[in-house]
Amino acid sequence: MPIRYYLSLPDPQRARGNDPAFAFRAQGADGLALELQQALRSDELFQRWRMAQDDPDAVDPALGAVDPAATVSGQQHDLHIDLVATTTIPGSVLKQRLRLLAGSHWTLSDVASA
Template identity: 45%
Template sequence: MTNRTHYYLQIKDLLHARGPEPTLRYEGAGPNDFAAALQEALRSPLLFQRWRAMQPDPDSVDERLGITDQLATVSAKTVDLHTEVDVISNLPMNILRQRLSWLIGSEWQLHDVRPA
């Protein structure tokens, strides 16, 4: 996992984008808050640990789902009526998808992926 990837995402309505579980979801107010929340979710194991503790058998959860990238960077900005999000990380897409789902559910769309 040494290759860094640049993920380009779009969120149509960040104001209403929320994950299904109240204790895991994003509760911020704008693009900068969201970028900080996602960056923290990629860099720190805390969100994964909270999710894992909620599972029926936390000890059976694959530890590899909790990998992090201490160098992940996230920026977000409002463009027209949507939010554009740029993520640079060495984490695979399945981990990014997992963290996005916890934070904002399915309210995002991947537009492009390129080597960083």
């Protein structure tokens, strides 16, 4: 069952993960939404991150969950960006991907059935 996650990037310029190899590259709402959508639809970001770990084979394969039908939309509001992600990916995996992409510079404001 798809879940809708309501996310906010209060300061989009700071919404970058700790490692530039995995962090958001886009600047605007549409670009950030597209990057997150790609991170949910494919395991490419997960695989790059997994291979950078000391023991890639020890990484929990459940973190590589994908949802080819995931959608993410973004809207710019003054100085912050709101994202709405609709996906079947578990919340813990979504949060792990967001930490890679945006670091700690994001908030989850609501969750609802889609």
